Amino acid sequence: MIEKPPLAPSKPFNRDEERKPSLVDAWGAAIASILIPGAGQMLARRIRRGLTILASFVTILGLLAWRMRLTARFDTEVWDIIIKSFRLDPYLLVIAISVLVLYIWSIYDATLLAKDNSKNPIGVFFWIMVVFFMLGWQIGQIDPVRLVTEADEAGPALGRVLWPWSRAITYPETLISGIVEIQSPCTDTPFPAAKPLPEEPWLVADPTCGVPSEQDGSPGTLIHLEGGNFSPDTLVELWWRDPIGNQFRQRAEGEYVSLIPEDDGTFSIEVIFPYRLIPPTAREEAQIWKIEARQVAAVGDPVISQEMTLVIEKMIETIFIGMMATFFGIILSLPLSFFAARNLMSANRITLFFYYLTRTLLNIIRSIEPLIWAIIFVIIVGLGPYAGILALTLHSAAALGKLYSEAIESIDPGPIEAIQATGANWLQMVMYAVVPQVIPPFVSFTIYRWDINIRMSTIIGFVGGGGIGFLLAQWIRLLDYRAAGLAVWFIALTVAILDYVSAEIRARYV
Amino acid sequence: MLQVRNLTKVYDDGTVALKNVSFEVEDGDFLVIIGLSGSGKSTLLRCINRLIDPTEGQILWNGIDLAQLEGEELRNARRQIGMVFQQFNLVRRSTVMTNVLSGRLGYTNTWRSLTGRFSQADMQKARGALQRLGIEDQAHKRADELSGGQQQRVGIARALMQDPKMILADEPVASLDPVLAHSIMQHLEKLNRQDGITVLCSLHYLDLVQRYASRVIGLRDGNLVYQGTKADVLAMTDAQFKEIYGEEAERLGSGLQGEMKTTTGSAT
Ligand SMILES: Nc1ncnc2c1ncn2[C@@H]1O[C@H](COP(=O)(O)OP(=O)(O)OP(=O)(O)O)[C@@H](O)[C@H]1O
Ligand SMILES: [Mg+2]
Numbered sequence: 169m170i171e172k173p174p175l176a177p178s179k180p181f182n183r184d185e186e187r188k189p190s191l192v193d194a195w196g197a198a199i200a201s202i203l204i205p206g207a208g209q210m211l212a213r214r215i216r217r218g219l220t221i222l223a224s225f226v227t228i229l230g231l232l233a234w235r236m237r238l239t240a241r242f243d244t245e246v247w248d249i250i251i252k253s254f255r256l257d258p259y260l261l262v263i264a265i266s267v268l269v270l271y272i273w274s275i276y277d278a279t280l281l282a283k284d285n286s287k288n289p290i291g292v293f294f295w296i297m298v299v300f301f302m303l304g305w306q307i308g309q310i311d312p313v314r315l316v317t318e319a320d321e322a323g324p325a326l327g328r329v330l331w332p333w334s335r336a337i338t339y340p341e342t343l344i345s346g347i348v349e350i351q352s353p354c355t356d357t358p359f360p361a362a363k364p365l366p367e368e369p370w371l372v373a374d375p376t377c378g379v380p381s382e383q384d385g386s387p388g389t390l391i392h393l394e395g396g397n398f399s400p401d402t403l404v405e406l407w408w409r410d411p412i413g414n415q416f417r418q419r420a421e422g423e424y425v426s427l428i429p430e431d432d433g434t435f436s437i438e439v440i441f442p443y444r445l446i447p448p449t450a451r452e453e454a455q456i457w458k459i460e461a462r463q464v465a466a467v468g469d470p471v472i473s474q475e476m477t478l479v480i481e482k483m484i485e486t487i488f489i490g491m492m493a494t495f496f497g498i499i500l501s502l503p504l505s506f507f508a509a510r511n512l513m514s515a516n517r518i519t520l521f522f523y524y525l526t527r528t529l530l531n532i533i534r535s536i537e538p539l540i541w542a543i544i545f546v547i548i549v550g551l552g553p554y555a556g557i558l559a560l561t562l563h564s565a566a567a568l569g570k571l572y573s574e575a576i577e578s579i580d581p582g583p584i585e586a587i588q589a590t591g592a593n594w595l596q597m598v599m600y601a602v603v604p605q606v607i608p609p610f611v612s613f614t615i616y617r618w619d620i621n622i623r624m625s626t627i628i629g630f631v632g633g634g635g636i637g638f639l640l641a642q643w644i645r646l647l648d649y650r651a652a653g654l655a656v657w658f659i660a661l662t663v664a665i666l667d668y669v670s671a672e673i674r675a676r677y678v
Numbered sequence: 679m680l681q682v683r684n685l686t687k688v689y690d691d692g693t694v695a696l697k698n699v700s701f702e703v704e705d706g707d708f709l710v711i712i713g714l715s716g717s718g719k720s721t722l723l724r725c726i727n728r729l730i731d732p733t734e735g736q737i738l739w740n741g742i743d744l745a746q747l748e749g750e751e752l753r754n755a756r757r758q759i760g761m762v763f764q765q766f767n768l769v770r771r772s773t774v775m776t777n778v779l780s781g782r783l784g785y786t787n788t789w790r791s792l793t794g795r796f797s798q799a800d801m802q803k804a805r806g807a808l809q810r811l812g813i814e815d816q817a818h819k820r821a822d823e824l825s826g827g828q829q830q831r832v833g834i835a836r837a838l839m840q841d842p843k844m845i846l847a848d849e850p851v852a853s854l855d856p857v858l859a860h861s862i863m864q865h866l867e868k869l870n871r872q873d874g875i876t877v878l879c880s881l882h883y884l885d886l887v888q889r890y891a892s893r894v895i896g897l898r899d900g901n902l903v904y905q906g907t908k909a910d911v912l913a914m915t916d917a918q919f920k921e922i923y924g925e926e927a928e929r930l931g932s933g934l935q936g937e938m939k940t941t942t943g944s945a946t
Contacts, residue, residue, distance in 0.1 A: 582767035585729050586833075590840055591757025591784025592791075599792050600780045604771045 188213060190282045197282035201275040208278025212285045221274050224296045228267055231303050236260055263302045270295040325649045332653025336476040339466030346371035346395050350457045352441070353379050369397040371461050377454075381443035388441030391459075396434040399465035403428060404435065407462055410444050411455035418442065418459075429463075475651040478639060483658045486635035489556045490622035496557070497564025497621070498614060504530065504565065505572030506598060511581060526569070533566035538624050542633035556633030560621050568617050575609035576602060611677050615670045622666050626659045679705055680726070680844065680876070685735035685745075687721050687900075695721040697900040699735070703878065703893070705843075708870045710887050710911075711880040712904075713897035719880035722897065723846045726878070727759045728752055739844075757784025760837025760875075762847040762866075766829040770822035774813070774832050777821050778804045781839025800839075807835040811865060827858035834865055845869065847879040851886070859883075863890050884919060888912055 190212040192200065201208030205225040210218030239260060240252035254261040270292070277292040346369040351359035354377035364370045371393060378389025398404060406418035406425050418425040418439050429435040439459075446455075504526055506512055513523035541559035549555050583601040592600065629637025636655050643652040680703040687696040695718045703709050711719045724730040726737055728744060737744040739755070747755055760781070768777045782800045783791055790796070796804075808814040811831040816824055821832060830850060837845050847866060851859035867890055870877045881887050887894060894911045896904030906914070 580767075580770075582763060582765050583769045586761065586763060586767035586836070587769075587780055587783065589727050589729060589756060589759070589761040589846075590781050590836070591753040591755075592780070593753060593788060595788055596783045596786075596791050600772075600776075600783065601769060604769050607771070 187286060190285045192282055194279040194282045197278040198275050201278035205271060205274045208275065209281055212278065212281040214281055214285055217281075221277075221292060221296070224300075225270070225274070228270070228296075228299050228303065231307070232260070232263060232267060235263075235303070235306055257306075259306060263299065263306060266295070266299050266302055270299055325647075328649035329653035329656055332650040332657065335650035335654055336473055337470040338473040339470050340468050341464050342467055344369050344398055344463040344465050345460055346398070347458055347460045348373045348393070349376075350391065350441070350459060351377035351454050352457055353377065353454060355454050364394075364396055367397070369395065369461070369463075371395045371459065373459060378441045380441045380446075383443060383445070388443070390438055390440055392436065392438050393459065393461070394434070394436040395429070395461050396432075398429040398433045398435065398461070398463050399467075400429050400431045400433055402463055402465045404461050404463045406437075406439065407460045408442060408444075409458040409460065410446065411457060412446070414444075416442075416444075475643075475648075475654060479636065479651075479654045479658050482629075482636040482639050482655075483662060485553050486625045486629075486637075486659075487622065487662060489553050489560065489628065489633075489635050490618065490625040492557045493560030493564055493625065494614070494618045494621045496561040497568050497617065500561070500565035501568035501572055504569040505576060506602075508569055508573035509576035511577050511579075511584070512598070512602070527573075530566045530569045530573075533562055534570060536563075538563040538628065539631055542628050542631045546632045551632040551634070553634030556625060556628040556635055559628060559633055560624055563624075564617050564621060567620075568613060571613040571617075572606070572610060575606045575613065579605040608677075612674060615674055619666060619670055623663060626663075679703065679738075679740060680878075681736070681738040682722075682726075683736040683738065685722070685725060685737065686733050687718070687725055687730065688733045695900050696725070696732075696897075699897070699900070699902045701895050701902060701905060703876060705876055706870070706874050708867065708877045708890060708892040709879070710891035710894045711878065711897060712882070712887055712894060713880075717897040718900040719897055720848050721900075723761075723848050723878060723880060726846060727756050727761060729761075753784055757840050758843045760840045760842035760845040762830070762833050762837055762845060762850045764849040764852045766826070766833045766853075768821040768829055768832055768836075770820070772821060773818055774808070774821055774824065775804060775817045777832050778807055778817075778835045778839055781807075781836040784840065803839060804835070807838045808832075810838070811835050826854050827861065830854060830858075830862050831865065834862070834869075838869065842875055844876040844878065847877060849880050849882065852882060859886065860889075866890070884914070888914070 192211045197208035200211050206218040206222030236253040239257050240249045243249045243252050273292050273295050280289050348362045348371040359376040361376045362372050374392045381388035403426050409415050507522050507526040513519040538559050541562050545555035545558040587597045587601040625635050627637045629635040630641045640655040683700050685699040688694050713719050725732045732745050779796050813831050851862050869875045892908050894906045
């Protein structure tokens with residue numbers, strides 16, 4: 169038998185009886201606390217209280233100094249820093265005043281304790297909490313006003329995220345163009361005029377020749393343009409092509425010229441022959457310029473946009489990342505969970521060693537977030553779904569291993585004994601006594617994990633682990649909120665559907 | 679023949695559950711173990727089939743020391759020793775049939791049993807066992823759908839599947855009402871008489887002890903304090919019973935007698 173140690177003398181701990189009186193009177197304590205906050209309390213034989221106050225004070229001053237330095241980062245003189253930081257962020261001044269109040273309060277607290285050191289006034293700790301809270305507010309850059317004032321600006325962007333469907337479809341587009349040639353300068357033989365065409369888009373100019381505008385601002389020839397067979401209600405752009413082949417858009421008063429054809433597809437407009445610097449050698453004789461009326465028109469039925477296709481493809485990828493990770497996670501965790509179950513492994517020292525080994529391993533793996541694992545696997549196997557699957561697999565295996573093993577540990581030990589008593593070996597015992605008991609919790613935990621994995625796989629792409637998260641992150645950075653909205657919608661829909669499905673499975677099998 | 683010699687069990691926490699216990703059981707005996715709660719009855723029974731490892735002593739069964747067996751040899755010894763539990767210890771979510779068949783695990787190839795493929799002979803045997811205990815119509819129910827008495831019969835059927843030479847029954851009727859208690863005890867008695875299976879059974883009620891035991895041992899605080907034949911038990915006085923159950927057991931003793939009257943009354 170193990171000899172019991174003699175019982176420790178059990179004295180009820182009573183502060184009033186045990187504490188000796190204060191070393192100093194109220195004045196002494198006040199002076200000590202003025203010199204060093206907390207010193208008065210220590211002299212009043214309240215060492216721990218004094219140390220707490222001192223430590224809080226030092227921490228608070230340090231934090232305050234840091235924030236002030238950060239606010240007035242271009243100043244070097246102490247006084248300048250103080251003035252500047254208070255001016256730039258008056259809230260810092262409020263904090264500084266609170267610290268002052270705390271300082272005074274700690275002196276007051278010391279005098280109270282010097283008079284009667286068995287008391288426990290809590291005011292000073294209340295102030296410490298308040299100051300820390302205020303510092304937290306400043307460090308966290310908390311600004312409730314911004315939540316309201318900047319909401320308007322976020323409105324349109326959020327609206328696009330919430331209702332992104334215009335981005336889900338596009339129309340096939342074709343380029344409609346009609347070209348007319350202009351001669352410059354005019355020659356004795358008149359330049360032949362173009363004629364309207366019956367089927368194709370056409371453009372006719374009048375006159376058929378002219379001179380460009382000059383650099384000094386004197387305008388060139390006024391040209392009357394008429395066109396037909398264009399698509400109605402769609403913007404037409406006018407482009408010039410100079411004799412050496414450069415293209416540029418027609419401007420009028422600084423703005424690009426564009427127009428919308430009539431319902432019958434015709435239009436007419438007057439434009440000024442624009443200025444263009446042409447190399448002198450090319451000026452010798454008459455040159456041919458060209459005017460082109462261009463229209464990018466949607467034709468035919470709407471089709472699914474490229475973004476929408478991408479979202480669907482990546483969503484499928486996402487679901488499969490979650491599925492494969494859950495699958496591999498189960499495969500890995502099933503055997504592990506039996507090693508991590510104490511009631512199965514406490515037979516002898518060797519098995520107990522494996523128990524602790526698995527437990528530790530599972531805990532370490534589980535304590536690292538899947539996103540971190542994803543980053544690690546992206547480094548190892550490169551960007552893409554494979555890295556995401558590996559990351560989620562590892563995390564699932566550890567999490568499921570722990571959940572499973574706890575389910576095993578909480579089973580009824582009776583059947584285990586009974587099966588052992590029949591002469592069954594370990595595997596048979598597990599199969600006949602453990603497995604039937606753990607099936608319901610296992611199914612339940614597995615569904616739970618599958619849920620988590622699908623959710624995780626939607627964001628694992630943020631760090632390059634494949635799936636829809638990658639698109640989402642990219643579109644948010646490109647400020648393409650409609651496309652991002654598509655991704656968000658699909659994530660929400662998928663998660664909702666899976667929620668429903670898993671609830672059904674749970675209801676049926678657990 | 680089972681010879682228990684100087685058996686001592688000290689649990690990891692220092693509890694001495696058995697102290698130097700020695701006794702012998704002839705083949706075909708119906709040995710009843712009596713003793714107060716905590717006197718070490720369960721510990722003794724579990725030491726015999728090694729669900730618990732004894733600290734010291736020998737458990738000689740037909741010359742083999744069960745206390746020294748390991749691995750394959752231990753499993754081969756275990757499969758010849760059936761066990762019946764107070765809480766039945768059935769796998770509640772499995773069917774009655776599966777529970778009964780699991781009594782054959784010690785005789786079945788691991789891979790076959792992992793896939794649940796028991797031989798036709800085993801299936802036949804299981805049906806026979808269920809029939810013998812009068813619950814063949816329950817074979818395909820889940821174990822937890824059965825009443826307590828039916829569950830204990832499944833427990834006995836499972837033990838029977840082992841073709842046991844000995845059955846250890848740890849308070850097999852303590853969670854059943856008196857009528858059922860007699861029915862279960864009669865099943866055990868039949869196995870003992872007809873099949874010649876040695877039975878070691880712990881019991882609480884004096885009337886059951888007097889009715890079924892061919893020999894009795896008494897435990898008190900882990901010590902063997904009584905050994906007697908059927909005749910001894912039938913002649914047992916309150917004073918002797920008190921000695922086994924301890925001085926503080928006076929009230930319990932009279933309670934036991936009251937219990938005895940009601941149970942015999944309802945059984946006859
Ligand atoms: N696993 C264990 N670890 C430590 N001590 C135990 C353990 N199992 C039983 N004991 C102790 O050993 C002693 C004997 O217990 P045991 O279960 O054998 O008694 P019992 O006669 O079967 O009692 P009951 O009639 O209540 O079933 C008791 O003091 C008990 O507390
Ligand atoms: Mg017991």
